[in-house]
Amino acid sequence: MKKIIFYAFMLLAPAAVWTGCQKGNNYPGGQISPVMPIMDVKSIYKGTDVTLDTKNMAGSHQVSGIVISDFSAGNMPAWLLVLQDHRRLSKYQGIAISLGTEAAKYTSGDSVTIEVAGGVLKRMNGILQITNLPAGSVTKIASGRAAGIxxxxxxxxxxxxxxxxxxxxxxxxxxxxxxxxxxxxxxxxxxxxxxxxxxxxxxxxxxxxxxxxxxxxxxxxxxxxxxxxxxxxxxxxxxxxxxxxxxxLGSSIAPLIVSGFINDVSGTDGNYEYIQLLATRDINFAETPFAVVVCNNAGASTPVGFPTNGWATGGGSVTPATTFKTFKFNLTSGTAKKGTFVYVGGAAKTINGPSSTSIASSNWIRSFNYTTQDGDGFGTRNGGFFANSGNAFGMAVFSGTNVTKDTEPIDVLFVSTGGSLYSAGPPVVGYKITTTDFYDTVNPITLQSQPYYRQGSNTVALSYTTPADAGFFYKLGGVYNARLGKWIKARSQQTIILTKTSTLTEIEGEFPAGSGIVPTALKD
Known part of the structure; x- marks a missing residue:
């Protein structure tokens, strides 16, 4: 009996569905927007002139956006109204509209809609533009709108x-x-x-x-x-x-800049890691001292959470063994000639860990056994002041040795992005940056203050190298102009694998020969 009822239901169900569809068949369907995103309009052009119509515009017949052209200073291409939108993929895209003298009636910030069906999409004088539009094609909607950058x-x-x-x-x-x-x-x-x-x-x-x-x-x-x-x-x-x-922008010369480092030597790391720095002027460290601070944001770093005292957070303990948050080296003795490299790190002074080439003859401004000695002012002795994988680590150079949570460095770099690095608060907590080839203390788009790593646009970081324990040296390249106090060629991640017999020329010169992997250079 149950089977009979089931089969009867199955026979009646399609009829019921059909009847339901007939009764409710009044859905008007989706309506095509009259406005086509500028990105899609540009994609219609395939190298030859094309007349726009509702067929190749998929039913649309308008473009709409914010005007970005401005003729007040006389530096725009004649006759071209330029507008942009971000309707597709939230990416700003622009198009030029040939309007003749009418183009000058509109200025940056005007919101407009333009009837473009019948116009010709073509490249003239190198510029992709919509031409042949009749008078009255443009409708101004509003003024003073923000034009995205x-x-x-x-x-x-x-x-x-x-x-x-x-x-x-x-x-x-x-x-x-x-x-x-x-x-x-x-x-x-x-x-x-x-x-x-x-x-x-x-x-x-x-x-x-x-x-x-x-x-x-x-x-x-x-x-x-x-x-x-x-x-x-x-x-x-x-x-x-x-x-x-x-x-x-102003220019402020950084006398000492990060040019390279090794965070994971071949073999035991403790006492063998080091940072290479380039002097951009003659320096007597006894007269003008500096500090180098490293941060380690591994999950085991203490104190846990965000660095409440920024680069001066310190932390770590011997018993129980925990990793510091930040660790400081004071540079208070020795000299450096302009354009030469100096080194900061472990007392072993070898190029790539235990039993590797000694580079003790190099200019080591500060070195000590950080496995048995605490940092200069903060940071507990440890088995390695750089992280090898996972969360971010960083290094910063400071003018003077008094580093607080509010002290702005003169140079700074980070590797990776993970960990408790920045909190908007209140209160704001994080690692201060300075304006470099990687970072900006003022957001170049919003013009808002952003003095911390991971705040605003300050998200650039180098990447960890793999496999571990291979002896990668980060040779950063780049060209710094000491007269202008700015990078004229940004640093980039260039990594070379050192061996136990590597020599100093591999990290201070082009290596391998002819490879273009060069050290950071100075230019006046």
Whole structure:
């Protein structure tokens, strides 16, 4: 009987569903947005002119966004209204609209919607743009809207100029090559570098700031436009709209900078780890002392949790054995010549752990057996002042030996990102940074203060090397200009594997020969 009832139900069910569908068949369906994301509009272009219509725009017929062009200083390409949105993947994308004299009616911060169906998407003078639009195509919605900015390196823009085209980008800590002198002007094409690569920076001869002298160091907020090379490749150039797009930065020379280190030697680490530093001027450490502080944020580090006293947290114990949070070396004796390397670390003074080449003849400014001796002022003796894997460790150089939670270092680097590193609080807790090739005390996009690692945009870190116990030396490369007090080529993670018979030239010169793996260099 149960089977009969079951089969009867199965026969009736489709009819019931069909009836239900018939009664409720009034769902209007999804409606296509009239606005197509700019990223999608740009993707329609395949190298030849194309007329936009609702077919190739998948039912849409408009673009909408915030205007980023500004004609007030006379440095924008004539006739082009430039707007951007971030409708697709939350990434800012821009497009140029050819409007003739109408383009100057709109300025940065205007919110507009543009009817583009019937317009022609084409590349003219190297710039992808929508042309052939009738009068009245643009509808202004509002004014004073914030135009988003994409922070980008010169390398990123060069790698994908089509992606960044007609988009407002921030090139951080930029300077011109060659460096400006008092008689230089913005006018024309110049080479702008941020320490990663070079981009063309263009200023119209008729721009209101064309005759101004460029700054030595600045953040540049510019629109990317492209030109087309002889081989058809896109070559990006940058244009700022007004002088307000140039945020001049100060320069502060760091007399001592981190140029390399070894955190995991081959064999026992205790008493064998060291940091290599480059002197950017002649230094008498007895007259102008410094301090080097390392931090270890392994789960076993004590005190547990966030570093309540920043770089001065100290901690660790012998019984029971726990790892310190921070450990300090005072540099109070010895001298260093400008452009030479000095070393801080264990008393063994070997290049790669036990039974390896002695480098005791190098300029060791501070070395002691940290397995039996506590740090200079804070940090308990330990079996290794660097972590080898997992959570972050870092190193910072300070002017003077009095380091507190509020002391700003003169150079700082971190490896990895894990652990209790930063808390917004209140109170705010973390490791102070300074403006370097990796970090910014002021966010270049929001202009908000961000004096701690892992705060705001301060998220850059080197990576752990594997396998463990291999003897990797981090040779950081980079070029520091001592006259300007800035990095003109950013440091990068270059690692070489040392052996027991490695020599000093491997960490102080190019190694392997012809590899391009070079040490940090100084330039005036």
């Amino acid at each position: 994409t922070q980008a390196t010169t390398t990123a823009v060069l790698k994908d100029p089509a992606f960044y085209e007609s988009t407002l980008v921030a090139i951080v800590k930029g300077s011109f090559d060659p460096l400006p002198v008092a008689t230089d002007q913005f006018s024309g094409d110049k080479v702008l570098t941020d320490g990663y690569d070079n981009l063309t920076f263009h200023t119209e001869a008729t721009a209101t700031f064309a005759s101004n002298v460029p700054p030595i160091n600045a953040n540049y907020y510019a629109i990317v436009f492209n030109t087309v090379g002889a081989n058809g490749s896109l070559t990006p150039q940058l244009r700022v709209r007004t002088l307000a797009d140039i945020n001049v």
